[in-house]
Each structure stands twice: as C-alpha cells, then as structure tokens.
Amino acid sequence: MFTQLLAEHFVHTALWAGAVAAVVTGTIGVFVVARGMSFAVHALSELGFTGAAGALVIGIDPVLGILGGSLLVGLVLGLLSLRGRERDSAIGAVLAFGLGLGYLFFSLYQAYANQALNLLFGNILGVSGTELRNLAIVGAVVLVGLALLYRPLLFSSVDPEIAAARGVPLRALSVAIFLLLALTTAEAIQVVGVLLVLALVITPAAAAQRLTGRPTLALLLSVGIALVSTEGGILLSLAKPWPTSFFITSLSFAAYVAARIVDWNRGRQSRLISRPPRRTWAVR
C-alpha cells in the first residue's frame, strides 16, 4: 500500500510542493523570528483566509484572494513599521476583524465549506501540477528577494539603531519583508493551511536559533527542519491516514522541543563544570 502510493503522481507533486514551501518558509523564518514577527505571521495567514473567502464569494480563484488579502495586510503592517507592544495590539485588532469578515463570507456561501476546511488546515495531497508551478514561481520570487536583501535585512533585524546610522532604509526594508512574508504565507497556506502556517514559518527557525549562533548555519538548520517536517509528514500520512498537516506540525514541534532540550542540556553541562555558559560556547 505504502510503496504503491509512493509511485503515484499526486504523491510526487505533494512532495515537491512540500519541498518548495519548506525551503521558502524555513528561509524567511529566521528573519521573522529575529524581528519578533510571529504574531504578524498569524495575522497574515488568517487574513489570507478572509481573502480566499472573499474571492469565493465574488467567484474568482481563492489563491488570488489569499495573495490579495495577505499582501494588503503586509503592506499596511510594513508601512506602519510599529514595534513591540503597539504592533501587537494593532495586529490583534486587524486580525479579529478580518476573521469575522471571513466567517461572514463563508456563511454567505456555505456550499464551499469543504474548501474552507482545506484552506484552514491544508490539503497538500490535493495540490495540482498548475498549483505546484505557481508555488515554485512565488517561492523563487521570495528567495531572490531575500537573497538581494540579505545583509541589510539581517542588520536591521538584529541591530536597527546602528543599521539606521549606517544608512540602511529601515522602513523600506520593513515593507519589503512584510510583502515577502505575505507571499510566503499565501504559499504555505496551500500546503499546511492557515492555522498551521506557524508550523513552517516560526517553529523551524525558532528551533534553529536555539542550536546555533551562526546566522548562516541557523538558516540552513531552519530550512532542514522545515524540509524534514513537510516531507516526513507527507510520507507518514501515506502510511497512516491521518491528516498530513497533523504530521507536519508534530514533526516541526518535536524538532523545536528537541532543540530546547539540547540547548538546556548545554547550559546545564557548562554550569556543572562551574564556568559561565558562554565559555563553553567560546571553546566550541
């Protein structure tokens, strides 16, 4: 049964779609985590859902609705370029309204209930060849964007004050990262669904930064964890017919827990040999 499924075309498409989504989400995740934008990812994905619902109401492709919804919100949040608590409350307010609106759209068109479920929780095994191609195009745009912006983005994420003093355009970068994040979210929604986007954007990067202080290694680890989670999740769901999204989120969460344990253990060992923790890092 399992080996038969492995030969199926739709499984190959799913594996490719998962790989594309994992590389893109794992990469942008390190910037999202460094900038403390986890909550914004939530907002972008849930308003993507509102966009999809709106698209169904007016009879266009829901993927366009997702893109439109997340891009609009990304642009607004990026332009506001708020920090800390103010940003949290602004996002919370927008998010609640957007979800309510999405619920209205779906109550108007109940015929799409199944599609709504897919958007919320994802249906990677149902990705078509055309959808895979679109995923790859969006993914390539995001990766090229991140590569071009890499150094100023890293600079402004970890050290905004000095970056500004050096002439790095903080607001333009804020808008850029929000737009790239909106594209990424729109892409990940189709793989794991709205509510589980965090599993691919936040969790791998959060685990990676527990494991290393090297920016490039953190990026590679983040992509690696995202890849193992999606591909492993798809394969597991072939062996046992539970939802793929469940397996993907479980694997990425397991990686996060493992990373915390490794980090905690490292700290404990360095305390046991009665040195400050940083010294063991320095020797490493």
Next chain:
Amino acid sequence: MSVVTVEDLALHFGDRTLFAGLRFELEPGELLAVLGPNGTGKTSLLRILLGLLAPSAGRVEVAGCPPRERCHRIGYVPQQRVFDRDVALRGRDLVRLGLDGHRWGFGRFRPEDRARVDDSLAEVGATAYADAPIGRLSGGEQQRLRVAQALVADPVLILADEPLLSLDLAHQRGVVDLLDARRQSAGTPVLFVTHDVNPVLHTVDRVLYLAPGRWAVGTPDEVLTSATLTRLYGTDVDVLRVRGRVVVVGTPDDQHVHHVENGH
C-alpha cells in the same frame, strides 16, 4: 583641517528651540564630551551628524562633506541595549555587519575582510568570546563588541551616545580606554555624549555643554565652572571638584526629563 565643522546650527521642534547658533569644530584626535540634561538635543546633535535628522538651520560638515551624503564612514557606539538571548548572531557577525551590513546581497566574506574583523576583535580584547551567541554575553562584553563594530570600517569620526550607561566601573573604563586608544593611534576624533563627565574626565579635550536653550564650548576648566553653568542655566549652579571628580549641584535637571529626546 578639522574633521567636524558645525556653523550656526539650530534645531527647533515645533516652537521649542533645542539649540541655536551652535558653532564648534572637532580637530583630528580630539575628544569632545557633550554634556547637559535630558531634552537639550544631545542625541539630536548626533543624529544630525549621522545624517538622520535635518537641522532647522546652519551648516554641518564631516570631513568636508554634508552628513546626508554619507561620503565617509562614521563609527557609532550607542547606549548599551541588551540583545535577545536567542538571537542567531555571534560577536564576529556583529562586527562584520559594521563592515558590510549596509550592502545589498548575500556578500562574499573575503579573506581581507575576515582579517579586518579579527583585528578589530583583538583590538577590543573580544577574541575569546567572538564565536559565542551575542545574546548570552554580559553587557560589558556586548559593549566591547559594539566598539569593535564601530572601529572595523576605519571611521573618520566616532560618535558615542551614552555608551557607558548601565555598565559597571571596570567596563566603563574599558570602553573609554578603547576609544581613547583609537583616537591616539589613528587620530580619529571622538564625540562622546554623556550625562556624567567623570568617566571621561581624564581624557577629554573639550566639553560642549547643552543647557535648555543655551550652550557653551571649551576646555573642562573653562566650561565646568560655577560661573559658566550659572550663566547657562540662569540660576545658581555650583560646580565642585571633589577628589578629582566634578560634581554639579543645583541644576534644575528634573524639569527637563522626558521631553523631546524620549520621543525618537
């Protein structure tokens, strides 16, 4: 030739005048301490020199060029701000950002750049912890790395904005000595904003004192006197010298807290 030229500089926020007619020059190798209570424009002056803020009037040049054009590298050491414990960044990455963090793209780390980063780390004595995640270093260690980051690009000028805040005395001395060593070895002038002149008193050449609406510039012995500060504040201020330390008594500081500078 002076590195910094400031002529008739004025800065207003609404109908509030932070300073007007400000005029001073900074010679190579000179250390100028900028003193004064909160809200008198000390940080704003730095932001003007960095090209981040346009003055209301007057002329500013850094090595013969308006700061907004960014012709020259300026080393900037900010207040100590603790990094996130988990941020994926090592000390050497922070220093490298000072070299090429403003450039587009991923960037190749050339051997000569690596050598410059290593030299800077060694200069501030941070080699031992250069590979540790920066969020797990102490405040003093982080601030040494900030100095390395400011020095790595061979700046024409160093601007330091309360770099000693929340550091213990040993680390305060360490940071001051590092900046002092660079200005003596490379002749890089330093503009040092501080609310307490004592940690830099032994090395300072001149003082710019910004009081609400008035200012004075000169050697510490000229500016840090009861007569000068009484004139600046328009109220009786006593400057005492106690065991080589300067103690200022009677400034109406409290009234000027939480004004403009907190708004940035």
